[in-house]
Amino acid sequence: MKTKIFVDGQEGTTGLQIHERLALRPELELIAIDPAKRKDTAARAACLNAADVAFLCLPDGAAKESAALVTNPNTCIIDASTAHRIDPAWVYGVPELGADYRAAIRTSKRIANPGCHATAFALAVRPLVQRGLVPADFALSCFSITGYSGGGKKMIADYEQTPLPEALKSPRPYALGLMHKHLPEMRVHTGLVNAPIFSPVVGNFYKGLTITVALPLRQLPVAPSPQALHHALTETYAGEKFIRVLPFGDEGVLDGGFLDVQACNDTNRCDLAVFGHADQAVVVARLDNLGKGASGAAIQCMNLHLGFDEGAGLAV
């Protein structure tokens, strides 16, 4: 019998991508909902409870509502929204954060898919905190550059209107109230005591994301060298198919001094890079916000949970 999958919110940006990717997998059967009933509670409940894995690709409120509709103990929910990412009853869907994360994704029926900025931040910072290179109570700051698809259907429509308003042609800093919705997960899943100061910037390109974390090395108790940070990341992620630690420094990493924000697009890969000198370093993480930052991560978790090859259907 084929494994049954339901995507709640399959007409949204993330849902559509998950649906398209899974439709190519003959071992899976996608449960279809009558398009006219896609927001009907009873119709959704029936589909959710018939599924082995149900993806929630909905706004937070609707995701909570859908999760509450699931009564079948065999249904595994993979929620792409922000609703459950620091809920201890849910597993955070980044297997590379540690053996405990990967093991829990295999067994838990409740998996919270991480945010795109938060995935990149946690992959860059957690190993440094765990190894004592960055103290857990250190005040970190970082900025992110992201494509506009991260803002879902509404932001995509804003950026794809003609004529494009002048203000949208240049990068736009946002979340300047310093209360971005990813801050709680950025704290919890790195082991930091306090969330970082986080400034995201959205640009006039569809997808791709880098987050840059500043590290004033002499202010860190062990004053690590940039090479020591690079070594820690390389050791941590050895053998991880979807994490690539780039060579130290700019050789072969930068193009004429510039870093390509879109170089992980259409993959499920996260690249990590370290730059700097004796006093200062930056750690940069790069991913496709719709790939490892959204639908790719969700499919990776589904693969793990169902016992398929973890990378099935995902580009490196």
Ligand SMILES: NC(=O)C1=CN([C@@H]2O[C@H](COP(=O)(O)OP(=O)(O)OC[C@H]3O[C@@H](n4cnc5c(N)ncnc54)[C@H](OP(=O)(O)O)[C@@H]3O)[C@@H](O)[C@H]2O)C=CC1
């Ligand atoms: N875009 C991204 O990069 C990422 C997004 N996410 C998360 O995934 C979730 C979905 O985001 P995204 O795909 O970008 O959002 P979109 O706005 O593109 O899509 C959301 C979809 O949910 C549907 N919807 C809204 N309310 C309900 C409801 N009550 N019942 C059923 N369907 C409903 C919408 O319907 P309609 O078409 O009628 O509007 C729409 O199709 C969000 O929680 C987001 O935080 C996660 C990782 C990355």
Ligand SMILES: CC(=O)N[C@@H](CCC(=O)OP(=O)(O)O)C(=O)O
């Ligand atoms: C450009 C843009 O607006 N991006 C979104 C993040 C999108 C994402 O991947 O995260 P979620 O899963 O939490 O939605 C933001 O910064 O709020």
